[in-house]
Amino acid sequence: MRLVAFIAVALAGLGLVQPVAAQDKTNIAWGGSNPGGVMYYMVGTAGTIISEKLPQYNITQVTTGGSTENAKRIIKGELDMGIVYGAHVYMSQKPEGPFAGGAKGTMFRGVAKAYKGPTYFVTLPGSGITKISDLAGKKVALGPPGSGTVFNCSNIMRATGMLDKLKPSMMTFADAGRALGNGQIDALCQSSAPAAAVKELAETKGAVVLPYTAGEMKAITGTYPFYNAGTMPSTTYKGVPDVELPYLTVYWVAHERVPAKAVEDILDLVYQPDVREQLAAGHKAWAQMEPDTRNFAGLGVPMHPGAEAYYKKKGLWQE
Numbered sequence: 262m263r264l265v266a267f268i269a270v271a272l273a274g275l276g277l278v279q280p281v282a283a284q285d286k287t288n289i290a291w292g293g294s295n296p297g298g299v300m301y302y303m304v305g306t307a308g309t310i311i312s313e314k315l316p317q318y319n320i321t322q323v324t325t326g327g328s329t330e331n332a333k334r335i336i337k338g339e340l341d342m343g344i345v346y347g348a349h350v351y352m353s354q355k356p357e358g359p360f361a362g363g364a365k366g367t368m369f370r371g372v373a374k375a376y377k378g379p380t381y382f383v384t385l386p387g388s389g390i391t392k393i394s395d396l397a398g399k400k401v402a403l404g405p406p407g408s409g410t411v412f413n414c415s416n417i418m419r420a421t422g423m424l425d426k427l428k429p430s431m432m433t434f435a436d437a438g439r440a441l442g443n444g445q446i447d448a449l450c451q452s453s454a455p456a457a458a459v460k461e462l463a464e465t466k467g468a469v470v471l472p473y474t475a476g477e478m479k480a481i482t483g484t485y486p487f488y489n490a491g492t493m494p495s496t497t498y499k500g501v502p503d504v505e506l507p508y509l510t511v512y513w514v515a516h517e518r519v520p521a522k523a524v525e526d527i528l529d530l531v532y533q534p535d536v537r538e539q540l541a542a543g544h545k546a547w548a549q550m551e552p553d554t555r556n557f558a559g560l561g562v563p564m565h566p567g568a569e570a571y572y573k574k575k576g577l578w579q580e
Contacts (some may be wrong), residue, residue, distance in 0.1 A: 275302040287523055292331035292343040299546055300327055300344040306543025314530055318523060324372055328409050329359050336366050341519050347510040347560055357514040358545045365379035372513040374553035376546040378453040379493050379506035380413040386467040393471055397426040399447035402437035414450035420484040421477045436459045442466055455497050463498040470501050481507045515565050524567025555579040
């Protein structure tokens with residue numbers, strides 16, 4: 262996979278939207294995540310394609326810690342675009358959670374839904390753990406420290422009244438998969454699918470994805486309106502049937518200062534069928550890209566004017 266040239270984070274602020282007269286280009290700094298993360302490859306793939314096919318726009322991929330950092334740096338004016346959890350857009354309007362005490366994210370503007378992912382707990386067959394409430398007193402890996410997975414898994418456990426009943430630990434996804442397989446922990450939590458560690462477990466030792474009761478799903482979506490119920494299909498992991506899970510939508514967002522023409526031009530490109538195929542080949546999460554205008558508006562900020570113009574032109578706008 263070809264990735265746009267990386268500019269050190271220390272210089273990322275220089276990549277803010279600004280016309281470069283000599284080259285007649287508009288520079289756009291776009292935050293993704295660390296190498297190996299979904300957002301990193303999504304931005305790398307899209308940035309390369311956009312910069313090649315629309316040479317008037319120079320997309321700089323900025324390596325970050327992921328959604329939380331992307332949101333904070335857009336608020337500070339250090340990034341022009343980012344891949345950001347819908348939850349973080351919503352929380353930044355209060356501001357609360359990781360944004361408490363800081364400036365509100367009133368400058369966020371929606372570009373498109375990037376993808377959505379479920380949050381779920383996994384154990385091994387024969388563990389005796391068959392439902393969420395069985396995790397009480399158990400050793401559960403909630404994800405790498407400071408990750409979006411820890412954010413999601415903690416939210417889910419808090420909403421269901423289970424957070425204080427666990428014996429939580431923080432570890433990488435690969436380490437959690439090995440620890441579960443070796444019996445060092447009782448369960449692990451994931452907030453994307455398919456996940457390599459869970460896929461390996463399912464194919465070697467077997468995997469059980471714990472179902473949520475109707476009451477638990479209601480508590481989750483009622484406490485955190487940025488989660489929605491969805492079904493993870495049986496094709497996701499070997500031996501795991503369809504299961505209803507709380508899903509979190511992840512958005513492609515832009516700072517309000519990004520020119521409307523730039524966003525409209527970029528969307529006009531990335532929604533072309535052949536370009537969509539290229540994006541999905543670079544990272545399959547791009548296959549989920551769609552307007553999702555109504556749901557984004559529910560987070561408290563509007564779509565970008567350039568996105569609104571494009572979606573209305575194409576008959577894709579939903580109030």
